Amino acid sequence: MPARPIGALRSRRIQCTSLRPAVRSRADTGQCKPVFCTTTSNLLPDRSYATRIEHTEASPTSDVQKERVVILGSGWGGYTMSRRLSPQSFSPIVISPRSYFVFTPLLTDAASGSLDFSNIVEPVRDPHAKVDFIQAAARSIDLKKKTVLCEATVVKSGVTETPRTSDDDKELNDSHEAKSKHPTQDYRWWEQGEMFEVPYDKLVIAVGAVSRTFGTPGVRDNAMFFKDIGDAKRVKRRVRECFELAVLPTTTPEMREWLLHFAIVGAGPTGTELAASLRDFIYKDMMVLYPALNGIPKISLYDVAPKMLSMFDESLSQYAMETMKREGVDIKTSHHVEGLRWGSPGDPPPYEMDPKRCLTLTTAEEGEVGVGMCVWVTGNAMNKFISQSLDKVADFPTESVKPDSTPAVNDENSSWKFKKVSKTGALLVDGHLRVQLQDHNGQTAVLQDVFALGDNAMPETGSPPATAQATGQEAKWLAQRLNKSDIDRMPSFSFKNLGTMAYIGSERALMQIPHDGKTGDRHRYLPEGLTGRTASLVWNAAYIGMSISWRNRIRIAFRWTLNRLFGRDISRF
Known part of the structure; x- marks a missing residue:
């Protein structure tokens, strides 16, 4: 052989x-x-x-x-x-x-x-x-x-949903005892x-x-998150569930208002688009089926910042706020959420989970407010693999270290750890997206065969925004460098802002066009941004074009056409 x-x-x-x-x-x-x-x-x-x-x-x-x-x-x-x-x-x-x-x-x-x-x-x-x-x-x-x-x-259950534990829940771990204290982490031996x-x-x-929950009491156990298919399915089901509970003969008028109050915490692009999409669905489709509930449903968008869509220009952000308020979305900026629990406002403890009733959202500005659902879309935190597993290095990987990265690589008796951003805990990579190690003296060793990109990493040459656009650019850049074997000869990765979009409801959207000097003269004669139905057409065309496969591009365009003719899907399953 x-x-x-x-x-x-x-x-x-x-x-x-x-x-x-x-x-x-x-x-x-x-x-x-x-x-x-x-x-x-x-x-x-x-x-x-x-x-x-x-x-x-x-x-x-x-x-x-x-x-x-x-x-x-x-x-x-x-x-x-x-x-x-x-x-x-x-x-x-x-x-x-x-x-x-x-x-x-x-x-x-x-x-x-x-x-x-x-x-x-x-x-x-x-x-x-x-x-x-x-x-x-x-x-x-x-x-x-x-x-x-x-x-x-x-x-294993729950892999399509956002994990219910993260680095900001220090007291939680993967032990059987810890899971028995938290019903959201049911332990099954066969999992x-x-x-x-x-x-x-x-x-x-x-x-x-x-x-990221910022350690807010009750959020990790009781809120819904919005990062994966399982999260979106839970939101979709809960909205329909609240409407069915609201029309039961046994539901009181006060409980009906609480069940039909949908709160979204986080007024970034995801929170804003979710509030806008739910508003369209409720007022254009659900109210046709539940005419007795007309005027009761309410959508509130909370954020600790003084304005929504803070990454947009002031004029675009103000346009979005005024438009969504006019369409019935209650914008609550400069609000600080202090807790989330099951039960009605004013109920005494204990507070046990009961999906047949409402939750209570507590803010510093308004006190206790009854809500049927709370979706949490504020910021990112590192998962346990990054925050805990990638910590200390047991054996120094001499062969993997870039030869010219540091003279300290020969000292294998030093205590080495993964180099991370002190504030967020993300992996601090070099300009070529290579993972770095750091010893107790602060010296750095660059790994030439381990890379990190996306929300779990931050280039030390400049942090791109935590968006799909930035992560996709990093992946394409790194793949091209590896394909050409020229990573050491090329300049560091640089994010190119191609613009930012957000849907704000009623077939209206925002689009901010970059004018940062890095795009040359091609955007010189373009406006600072687009708004209204024109931006919505661009939003639709852009996302159809960005979809990965032609199969899904055709299916998305076809489904949007069907929605115009027959309305949205209102089934609950």
């Missing part, structure tokens, strides 16, 4: 772990050993992989010279990166708890019934893409061995997935972020 290069053996290595007792071990030593497989054998050995990677398009038997690029996450960063890597040079593997990519700009349309959820989802597994996939969550990284420890999530290690030649960390 011809000899194989060392890189090929490493890329095909399967490591066993102590958490996987069923994996075959050597009888003479009783210890777990690396297992090497050949595709010519009819007797395949036991594997600790969740998928037979050697039998997929990502790594056929003839591709032993390709570098294995492990990508953590299937969002804007991970999905875009996997599709942009050259299949002639790399063998990409996406590892993610969810098996799909979500086109998040249209998540609000799906929640309000304007689109089917399948219209904004792209499967990671695609017969036309030479990309492998493992449905699992990364738990830790061994930089020395160049492996990622993963837990299978195929049968503990199998543990396995995946080797990599290059690693891209794009796991995203979770919603």
Whole structure:
């Protein structure tokens, strides 16, 4: 048999772990050993992989010279990166708890019934893409061995929703005892997935972020978040649920008003578009079915800032506020949320979860207010993988460190940690999106085979906005650099602002056109921004064009046409 290069053996290595007792071990030593497989054998050995990677398009038997690029996450960063890597040079593997990519700009349309959820989802597994996939969550990284420890999530509940724990809930952890104290984290023994290690030649960390609650009491357990398909489905179902509860003969007039009060906390683009979409759906479709409730439904948009859409120019922000107020959305800026609990305003404790009744939202300015639903869309926080697992480095990865990054790399006795942003906890990468390590003396070592992008990373050369546009640009830039093998010869990544859009209801939108000097003269004669129906047409065309596949582009355009003819989907399931 011809000899194989060392890189090929490493890329095909399967490591066993102590958490996987069923994996075959050597009888003479009783210890777990690396297992090497050949595709010519009819007797395949036991594997600790969740998928037979050697039998997929990502790594056929003839591709032993390709570098294995492990990508953590299937969002804007991970999905875009996997599709942009050259299949002639790399063998990409996406590892993610969810098996799909979500086109998040249209998540609000799906929640309000304007689109089917399948219209904004792209499967990671695609017969036309030479990309492998493992449905699992990364738990830790061994930089020395160049492996990622993963837990299978195929049968784990809640992977399509925002996690109910994050770094701002310090007292929570993954133990059985902690979960028993929090009903949102029900523990089922069979949900503990199998543990396995995946080797990599290059690693891209794009796991995203979770919603930040700022430690507000009751929010993590009782609010709804809005980052994934599961979150949007919960919002869609709860709106319809509140209407059905409101028309029950046993519902009091006071409870009816509370149930039909929908609160959204966070007046950024996501919160604004969600409020606008819900307003359109309720007033144009739901009120036709519930005429007895006419005049009762209410939508409130809360934010601690003095204005909504703070990233837009003052004139555009003011236009959005005036338009949405005129359309019936109650804009409550400069409001500080202090708590969220189940039960009516003024009820004494204990406050137990009861979806048949309302919740109480407490603000410093208004006190207690009854609401049927509270959607929380304020800021990002790092998930536990970034904040806890990527902390101290057990063994210094000498071979992975960029030779000219620091003279301290030879001191392997130093205490090294992942370099992070002190305020947010995000990975602080260099201008080329490479992950960095830092010792107790403050010296830095740059890893030449580990990269991070998206909401879980921040380039030290300048932080782009936390938007899908910025994450997509980072993924495209990094994939191009790896394809051309010129990352050390090229300037640092630079974000190009292509404009910002937001839907504000009643077929009106905003569009801010960049005039920052970096776009040259091509925008010289364009206005500062567009508003109204003109901006709405641009909004529709842009998001149809940005959708990943032609299949979904056609389905989105067709569904919007059907909505004009027959109205939105009002089913509850």
